Amino acid sequence: MMTREPLRLLDLPWDLVLEILSRVPATSLGRLSFTCKRWNALFKDHEFIKKHFDRAAKQCMVLMSGNSRKVYSMNVNLDGIHDNFVDPPTLLNLKDFHSPKQFNIYNIFHCDGLLLCIT
Incomplete structure (x- = not known):
């Protein structure tokens, strides 16, 4: 009886390896x-x-700290956004974890995963 050698990752076509690795969490x-x-x-290649x-994933939870040393949370969905500006009315208001008081966000800018929220 003949035994088969296991398939090694290096034996896979390179385009399949790229496809697999592009799905691995950052x-x-x-x-x-x-x-x-x-x-x-x-992993250093720009493409x-x-x-x-x-x-x-194009959705994230943002935690922010204000002058009062409280922590605020906001869910942001960046799906379909192709420029560096996000329209604040399309997002939820910034809300304190322990208080019903809400803060309006007037402008939100994003670049490479960082958000600047102007309240």
């Missing part, structure tokens, strides 16, 4: 960069970064 990519030089170079970012 928090895990750092550890995977030590797997081999080719993957390390890939791969763009593809990975395009697949990333």
